[in-house]
Amino acid sequence: MSGKPISLGEDAAGGCLCGAVRFLVAAGAVPESGYCHCRTCQRQSGAPVVAWFAVSPSRFRYLQGAPATYRASPRAAREFCSACGTYLVFREDDAAATLSVNTATLDDPALVPPEFHIYCESRIAWFDTSDGLPRHARGRP
Ligand SMILES: [Zn+2]
Numbered sequence: 001m002s003g004k005p006i007s008l009g010e011d012a013a014g015g016c017l018c019g020a021v022r023f024l025v026a027a028g029a030v031p032e033s034g035y036c037h038c039r040t041c042q043r044q045s046g047a048p049v050v051a052w053f054a055v056s057p058s059r060f061r062y063l064q065g066a067p068a069t070y071r072a073s074p075r076a077a078r079e080f081c082s083a084c085g086t087y088l089v090f091r092e093d094d095a096a097a098t099l100s101v102n103t104a105t106l107d108d109p110a111l112v113p114p115e116f117h118i119y120c121e122s123r124i125a126w127f128d129t130s131d132g133l134p135r136h137a138r139g140r141p
């Protein structure tokens with residue numbers, strides 16, 4: 001892990017490809033930021049990996065549009081734009097759990113660098129990154 005905790009210095013906006021859905025993440029600490037290589041993220045995004053970061057649900061709000069949802073697991077919903085398909089948010093039913101925002105949907109994705117990899121057991125063999133970040137076969141221990 002890098003030494004310095006990740007934090008958003010100011011509110012960060014983001015949205016989907018077509019612009020119908022826009023959101024805002026309030027400034028503050030980002031307790032988790034990583035890459036997920038699980039098959040569900042691969043299939044939902046159509047990409048080899050999803051970079052995401054977690055914040056308290058109270059720090060996230062939609063500014064415009066309303067996402068469609070898909071439940072890939074019993075405990076959470078995945079929110080996406082029904083017009084263009086962009087996968088935006090992973091939201092657990094447990095309101096006390098953190099909400100995961102897909103980092104590349106931020107207007108400035110460079111604000112929140114990933115710090116680890118999870119579900120490397122399903123990493124696609126031809127896809128790799130050259131970072132030295134911790135890699136976990138499944139979730140974080
Ligand atoms: Zn859209």
Ligand SMILES: [Zn+2]
Pocket residue numbers: 036037038039040041042050119
């Ligand atoms: Zn995943």
